[in-house]
Amino acid sequence: MSLKHIMLGMLREPHSGYDIKKEFEKSLRNFWRAELSQIYPLLQKMDDEGLVTSKDSASDIGPTRRIYKRTAKGRKKLVAWLSDGPVVGTEKIAYLAQVYFLSDLEDDARAIDYMQELREYMVEWLRTLEATEQHWKSCEPGYPDDIPDKDFYAQLTLDMGLRKIRANIEWCDHAIARIRRRANQSVRSA
């Protein structure tokens, strides 16, 4: 159960459910996302299990916020998750499944359209990652290596994001070129 552990990671500092959602949108969206309707009940459950504590905090601009923070037990649970080693082999990448069956479009032009749309999405994504990097560079003087541990490991995932997305764009370009070359050749058998 990754979400629980991810939230335990975030709750090193006190956060509300709303905060957690924002953190997903801002920093983790490249590898995980969760809806408020999943976050709120899970926080309550984690409270019941003694993994977090909660306290109410009045807000001047909205309703009372419920602030959670992990307990020693919660931290131990997170460390156990990390110590168990990498959680791998469960990734699902829908767009690759689509590419796998792209021949069913029975039209090279439409396959190219698909790959171009995918490329555009990746380029857009790269832009946001590069903006994030730029922001870090200007805020943290020792970026990327001489920064606090917490930021350093976060930067590692940003670095992976940048590498992955650049590899993806290159792949799209190669794929489009290859489909074009095939399309320009004489008629092939299906």
Place this chain on the structure above:
Amino acid sequence: MSLKHIMLGMLREPHSGYDIKKEFEKSLRNFWRAELSQIYPLLQKMDDEGLVTSKDSASDIGPTRRIYKRTAKGRKKLVAWLSDGPVVGTEKIAYLAQVYFLSDLEDDARAIDYMQELREYMVEWLRTLEATEQHWKSCEPGYPDDIPDKDFYAQLTLDMGLRKIRANIEWCDHAIARIRRRANQSVRSA
């Protein structure tokens, strides 16, 4: 709902639920997986919806197989899915979430262990992908571009897998080197 469409892709040729599971293990495991307990009920549902037809086929080595094949309606549904454009932004990569919180181990050596274990997994994965490529190369004379459409698009996903996994290994190496460098430096603030 991607699984339904993926199965419609597979059911271009007649297959049993058992066959479909094998296909996941053999060819799609890099970007999707599904259990038999999900496959069987979904096939029945798709039959009810008129997306596939089924017929029983006696087997000499086991129980009667139920063979499914997509209908014209099923194929249309698949084409609609592909035509809708890339399904993106829903990927969940648990190991990146772990790396993000690796500072909670509060021990560089254990973080390095983690990254090394991740690297080993990736190397193993690369080996299987390279074996797959080798197999194709020796079976299909025109590999990778002068092969039937269906195989060509499958090869595109293999190519992406190889690129991605190689980028991952490079990233692991860089990450390990960076963690080591930091560990050897003087004490830093958390």
Place this chain on the structure above:
DNA sequence: TTTATCATGTAAATTGTTACATGATTTA
């Protein structure tokens, strides 16, 4: 004779998404 493979499924639990419900404050 035990284990693996073939082949079907159901049941229960967990995880995740979409829709619904409320109400205050701030900005356009």
Place this chain on the structure above:
DNA sequence: TAAATCATGTAACAATTTACATGATAAA
């Protein structure tokens, strides 16, 4: 005055995983 943001949640549904259940054949 309408829309966005703040902030909480519940309900219903969909997707996925894990465990259970059966029984034949083939290989070690």
